[in-house]
Amino acid sequence: MRVDGRVGHDLSLSLDELRSRPAVTLAVTLECAGNGRAALSPRPLSQPWLLEAVGTAEWTGTPLRGLLDEAGVGEDAADVLFRALDRGVEGGEEQQFERSLPLAEALREEVLLAYAMNGRPLPPQHGFPLRLVVPGWYGMTSVKWVERITVLDQPFEGYQQARGYRLRQTPDEDGEPVSRMLPRSLMVPPGIPDFATRERTLEPGPCTVTGRAWSGFGPVERVEVSADGGATWSVARLGRQPSTWAWRAWEWNWEPREPGRYELCCRATDAAGNVQPLTAPWNLGGYANNEVQRVSAVVASATRT
């Protein structure tokens, strides 16, 4: 792995050399910016994620800041570019995956060059041998299979920065860049599913609804749950948050009054005061859809023989 560009001197580091540097282990939730895309209408043409494109791991690596300090970032530095080994074609352009971070973001102490995930070497699909982990930002920022870090004196204008990951209504707009994860909560759907409709069937009686919540704008402050499609809300109990950058467990005791049909929803509020919306605005790429999750549930009647 090389560090070059607007630096005092270039660095070239083997994996062993990176592993012998100061190490930090941090629990971080990574969510794809396209998570929830398939729920938008019309459906943007890209990976049709429902709500599965998110996960949390304990990442171990060396802080990027230490490497940049050692290389000596130039006075004119503006952006830090991460180039990966994977090649492909997107939008008619042949490219290696590459994305940048503004210098101030790259220098945040929690930004890691990670070589381990949950105490083991990175699995190939998660970026072996080395990946960037940018806590709080949507997943595209955490470049996998990193081969080179280049300090630039102006913002990077490559495909994944200027064309991809922009909030726009039409292809001609420049759009706003996608950055931090908006607050989101997800529940474990209670009961059992109907195969085709995914509607849940529940036994009568008390039911504990559990889930996770996260945000890239700071810790989760509140999670609320509704059993009537968002007309009325109750506050859920929050668990410990393993780090500012990892999702937080929550649970809510539900006692449905009578048999029948319910619509369960959950919504998170973060420390910055951002709340999940009931419906999110559409955009061409289908990014950052953090609207509340809805789960249809039918509570069966108690008379069973």
Ligand SMILES: Nc1nc2c(c(=O)[nH]1)N[C@H]1C(S)=C(S)[C@@H](COP(=O)(O)O)O[C@H]1N2
């Ligand atoms: N080199 C490289 N890094 C990449 C990508 C990629 O295609 N190539 N995809 C990004 C996107 S869009 C996401 S959501 C995350 C997914 O990380 P994961 O596979 O560890 O869940 O990796 C990011 N890093």
Ligand SMILES: [Mo]
């Ligand atoms: Mo993604």
